[in-house]
Amino acid sequence: MSNLESSHISGNIWQPGERELKNAGIVKLMHALDVPSYDELMRVSIAEPERYWQTVMHECAIAWDTPPTGYADLSRGPQFPSWFPGGRLNWVNTIYAWARRPETSGQKAVVAEREDGSVSTLTYAELEQRVRDFAAGLASHGVKSGDRIGLLMENGVEATVSLLAIVHLGALVVPLFSGFGVDAIVARLSAAEARFVIASTGFARRTKRVNVEGALRDAWRQLPLLEHVIWKRGEGESAQDARDLDWQAISAAAQGQGKDAVIVTPDTAFMVIYTSGTTGKPKGVVHTHGSFPIKVAHDSLVHFDVHPGDVYCWPADMGWIAGTLVLGCALLRGATLVCYDGAPDYPDWSRMSRVVEGHRITHFGSAPTLIRGMASHEALALAGDRSTVRLLITAGEGIAPEHFNWFLQRFGDGTAPVINYTGGTEASGALLASVPIRPIPPSGFNTVSPGVAADVVNADGQSITGEVGELAMRAPFVGMTQSFWRDDERYLETYWQTIPGLWVHGDLALRTPDGNYFMMGRSDDTLKVAGKRLGPAEVEEVVLELPDVSEAAAIGVADADKGQKLVVFVVPKPDSGIAGADLEVIVSGHVDKRLGRPFRPGRVHVVAQLPKTRSSKIMRRVIRSVYCGLPPGDLSSLDNPAALDEVRTAASCA
Numbered sequence: 001m002s003n004l005e006s007s008h009i010s011g012n013i014w015q016p017g018e019r020e021l022k023n024a025g026i027v028k029l030m031h032a033l034d035v036p037s038y039d040e041l042m043r044v045s046i047a048e049p050e051r052y053w054q055t056v057m058h059e060c061a062i063a064w065d066t067p068p069t070g071y072a073d074l075s076r077g078p079q080f081p082s083w084f085p086g087g088r089l090n091w092v093n094t095i096y097a098w099a100r101r102p103e104t105s106g107q108k109a110v111v112a113e114r115e116d117g118s119v120s121t122l123t124y125a126e127l128e129q130r131v132r133d134f135a136a137g138l139a140s141h142g143v144k145s146g147d148r149i150g151l152l153m154e155n156g157v158e159a160t161v162s163l164l165a166i167v168h169l170g171a172l173v174v175p176l177f178s179g180f181g182v183d184a185i186v187a188r189l190s191a192a193e194a195r196f197v198i199a200s201t202g203f204a205r206r207t208k209r210v211n212v213e214g215a216l217r218d219a220w221r222q223l224p225l226l227e228h229v230i231w232k233r234g235e236g237e238s239a240q241d242a243r244d245l246d247w248q249a250i251s252a253a254a255q256g257q258g259k260d261a262v263i264v265t266p267d268t269a270f271m272v273i274y275t276s277g278t279t280g281k282p283k284g285v286v287h288t289h290g291s292f293p294i295k296v297a298h299d300s301l302v303h304f305d306v307h308p309g310d311v312y313c314w315p316a317d318m319g320w321i322a323g324t325l326v327l328g329c330a331l332l333r334g335a336t337l338v339c340y341d342g343a344p345d346y347p348d349w350s351r352m353s354r355v356v357e358g359h360r361i362t363h364f365g366s367a368p369t370l371i372r373g374m375a376s377h378e379a380l381a382l383a384g385d386r387s388t389v390r391l392l393i394t395a396g397e398g399i400a401p402e403h404f405n406w407f408l409q410r411f412g413d414g415t416a417p418v419i420n421y422t423g424g425t426e427a428s429g430a431l432l433a434s435v436p437i438r439p440i441p442p443s444g445f446n447t448v449s450p451g452v453a454a455d456v457v458n459a460d461g462q463s464i465t466g467e468v469g470e471l472a473m474r475a476p477f478v479g480m481t482q483s484f485w486r487d488d489e490r491y492l493e494t495y496w497q498t499i500p501g502l503w504v505h506g507d508l509a510l511r512t513p514d515g516n517y518f519m520m521g522r523s524d525d526t527l528k529v530a531g532k533r534l535g536p537a538e539v540e541e542v543v544l545e546l547p548d549v550s551e552a553a554a555i556g557v558a559d560a561d562k563g564q565k566l567v568v569f570v571v572p573k574p575d576s577g578i579a580g581a582d583l584e585v586i587v588s589g590h591v592d593k594r595l596g597r598p599f600r601p602g603r604v605h606v607v608a609q610l611p612k613t614r615s616s617k618i619m620r621r622v623i624r625s626v627y628c629g630l631p632p633g634d635l636s637s638l639d640n641p642a643a644l645d646e647v648r649t650a651a652s653c654a
Contacts, residue, residue: 013439014408014417019390020436025301027437029059038437038447045450046475052451053084053294053478060297060332063093065263068290072476079496080483081476083266083290090261091270091293091332092131092168098334099124104308108336111359112156115204115342120157124334127161130251132258135165137250141228143196145170145262148272150189150197150226151318152176152216154341158232158247159318160327162198167270167289170262175273177319177532178203178212179596183542184282185219188274191284192485193225198247200232206346209234217241266290272485273321275425282538283494284485285425292428295479296328299429302450303419304363305391305436308334313355314365314393315340320532321425322396326365335363344370349377353384353411364411365393368403369563375406382410389413391436395421397528397563398519401442408442420445422519424505426495428479431471431505432517445517452477456511461499465511468520473503527556528564534599536620542594543568543587548576553610555624557602565602566591569610569623569650580606605650611643627651 021027026038032055035041045052050071068087076082098104109127112120122130143149149166151173153159166173174192176185189197201213213231217240220226232247239246268289274282300306312330316322330337338359344352352374356364371394374381392412394404399420408418417436420443423429430449438446448454453475458464461472480503484491498504508520527534539554551571559565570587572578578586584604592600611619625632626647
């Protein structure tokens, strides 16, 4: 075994017990497929995809208005598959079906706990009625199929109803992170040409009111196509603009007037969600009715072992892909979705375990950042009763083996598996994950997600084991983005042109000889701050707005609390009269204002020059390697070696 492999196999390996081996959803799927082993299920999922996905959709009770006649139409090539041709559906009907079953109609569908401890609930029957009413209210104000609707809300009842109502109408949701600044909001809503936004005016964090309304109103001045904002207001707040609408009033005015969901083709988009890359503006990832929800329902069954009646909690911001994914994992499977929209450490670090205890949660998900925080405050973090937890989930960024094992052994009882899960905004759900019927290595994944032809490859596209390579897909897969919003060329360039014929995801991975996988970071320069993706170009563009900055480079650096922190290097203009320390403060504050507080740089360094190629391209990867004390790699194209000395000096002062 190589040192590289052994460094990722530390601590105890979780073993499945009788509960998982007999009752897990993946076992039920194996019986339905009449396969004797998980390895045979994997083979069928790739070699016989139509049989596999028809069985999955039956087991997941996906509601089709018109059943599909096939698995995929690849007439436009593997880059642009048309899933489940001939079928017609609206994926909210799969959720509504639970409201129409006598055994689940009165079951809690959504439970929303706020930071102050107050709780709101909806049964499945009530959820369907609320969604229908709100959809009718939106339609009465002119929302129609194909419209793009921004969603800027904290997780909870209103956000859940809003998202499903948009889907119900055949419109497209454009999720917005609650911490975005003005520029980030404008970039996304303008690119999507949004006509409406559904937004909260603010929310509580550690008892303080976080104002969302101000940034959105500032952005509105730059969005001529935005006709109305539908506000979920706080107590005592009122309209400030003739174009303002009220969330509660819209829902109440259309009570009982809701029509059936708009039935569409599987290729019809329901979401445009923007994610950052290494260059240019954020990319508008497009997801459709016949891909994203079917992949999410599949993963909820196969990886998360969610059954009707389970209680599912994975705190996630509605502005990221996890918000819609978590909603779907619970509601598509007939489980209870528990939302929490406050600070996870308020009033202290016992909050998450108290949420688990109070709602008798069976499935709990957490980003590694939160796990690290709880592990650092163990006595409080474990104060609540967690004995109902049957399965734990972690996703969003890499997790160290010691924190994985803490989550397994301490937050859990050592018997509930921790499912590590990685895919991305562009993939809907998992590319790599774990299933609870196989041993799980700390911080690793015990399988490729069934139905996904994932591989670890070298630069020539050849499969490799025991060494780090690119995570790549050898065939199109259910869940993949349809394309980027009105930008097929950029979509092809991003995923399909690095190694011809393969979808190259941009992640580095290691496959071990025993079939486990480990993520090894990004193969490009994308940053991931506390699990939130951010493109370096997006940061640099904002920094270069400052009149005293001539050049900028943004990198991500390992951070014990956030996973990565943002570090920015700037070169001042020759005639700048601002001292280095003052410029650092100005840059930090400007990024905070423009992109949002979560993206405030951890450090800003003022230097005289940045490492560049002879064609004047800034070498971010070299900056990151030198700053972190790693080998700089190939420097044959470096034009100004002296710039590296400044990076080393900056690192010594960090």
